Amino acid sequence: MQTSEQRPMTTFRVARDAPPGSVRQESSSATAPAAGPHSFEGRLLRALLHAFGDPPVQFALWNGERVQAGSEDPVATLHVPDRATLIQLCRDPDVQFGELYSVGKIQVEGDLGRLIEVLYQGAARPGRNSIWALRRLGQWLHRRPSNTLHGSRENIHHHYDIGNEFYSLWLGSTMAYTCAYFPTPETTLDEAQLAKFEHVCRKVQLRPGQHVVDAGCGWGGLALYMARHHGVKVTAFNISREQIAYARERAKADGLDRHVEFVEDDYRNIRGSYDAFVSVGMLEHVGVENYPALGELIRRCLKPTGLGLIHTIGRNRWKPMHRWIDRRIFPGANPPSLKQMMDIFEESGFSVLDVENLRLHYAKTLDWWWRLYEQSRDQVARMFDENFVRMWRLYLAGSRAAFVTGEMQLFQVVFAPGTSNNVPMTRQHLYRS
Template sequence: HVCRKMRLRAGEHVVEAGCGWGTLALHMARHYGVKVRAFNISREQVAYARERAEREGLAGQVEYVQDDYRNISGRYDAFVSVGMLEHVGVDNYEGLGAVVARSLGVNGRGLIHSIGRNYPEPMQPWIEKRIFPGACPPSLAQMTRIFEPHNLSILDIENLRLHYAQTLRHWLELFELAGDRVQQMFDAKFVRMWRMYLAGSIAAFTTGTLQLFQVVFATAHNNDVPRTRAHLYVP
């Protein structure tokens, strides 16, 4: 869905900010024939991703860079970030937009995927303390601070909150199946904490307290953009 939204073409160059364990970069390279530079500040995650790319024969197409997104350099056809924006901080959104703008070529486009809210409000204190210190799920109005100062055109917005609620249900089911093993790795307190986090998140996305936004954008003069959403639902 993410790759179709960006209309990736073989041979293009993509930059990813906050690549996690590296799965999206590998998927883009394998299924769309693009070359990817994926940035992440986590040494452990980058090491794992590099090892996996080597093992799967994709090291020539995917470069994992252990560095902050603010240090992204070069020009790319597409920019993507999934699940990083929540940790950037609203005060840094304009700076993120500057990175995006300088990274994209004339017909550049991109996608930012983030947990969000219908209106700005502080992080839930328990989640702030126990799960995501310093995180901030933005409202759409706050997200526009990334694009407006840099003349980036928003093309499409989709809210996938009910999809994410279902994803969380599956995570909770799998967590319960592995509960004894998780308790051996950590302790009973951790199991209770993680169960509460997953169950509470299911409730938040089901009731609309939290949203899941995907924003597709492009450089302002890029007319090579779809006029419908038909490309998302090819047979």
């Protein structure tokens, strides 16, 4: 058996002009007929599949038995090596699939990306998944550090400070770790990240000489782009020490350190008065309970004629973060629904000018990241270990599937003080070449 995690990168086929979700791994023999559905294991697994909306997925057990929900060709086969693994999976599939996959106990034969897509699609079917929903809720209530000033530092450190070198393997030259913007199907990742920077700059109508605050600036790519291409001064905040160190070095190397100040501090300590407020990929870590205070902070620091933009992963309707992602990847992250986001704007008197949902752009971005990641998998294995390689693969594949299936959204919201008429009449200026 050749499982996907052992296959070389060349087995990815990418059709550039196909719709997002077109990254494919070659499927080998995932179409073997199911057998032995009446054993105890078979009944247990059928119940599990049913709770997930009967997705076209096959289990291959240690005893040769194969179990699947219907007669549809499975997109992937999950190899379960022993009964203990099976019990562990069924006990809490949301978390344990990730755990067992990461340590190599469960192996996936076939298309990992499609596997997670059909799991999301099954769970989205009306009336499904109710027994797990309850359990998820209970476990959500016992979760880890909240986004207090200290909690945020802990949470952010967990994800972003695992090494700039690791991220540089697969984020591309911009080191932008947020959804890119692909104006055409031919746009490359690096081009799309620059196009995203430009899209953001246009949305807040930057003019030379203005002063911008960037809340949660990552490795500083957007801040540096703004200074270089729009002649503005930028003050950029981030609590990730590694990212700030990297950004400062880059600013110096690019001769932009007099135009961009990188501050290692929490967004809650932003002071001053700015022509534009931008925040790309920070809101996910802010916590819904802090939205009114964030709105109040922006109200204080944005000039009456200023424009603001928040770019964030979101949801069509709130639900807790996937528990495995919360445990292993992004502790404390919480993508909001638009309704929740309005708590930032409504109480502080802002006017929402423009909302753009870039979900399919994130699917494409994650196509790229996953592909580049697989090209570097040997380096990643040397930096960490094989378990980390699998864990991070699952995270990238799962995130991609979440955006492909509509499980997750990407919102860019532009806003202004409610009494300001310094707002664009149309959005034509965003689309000039």
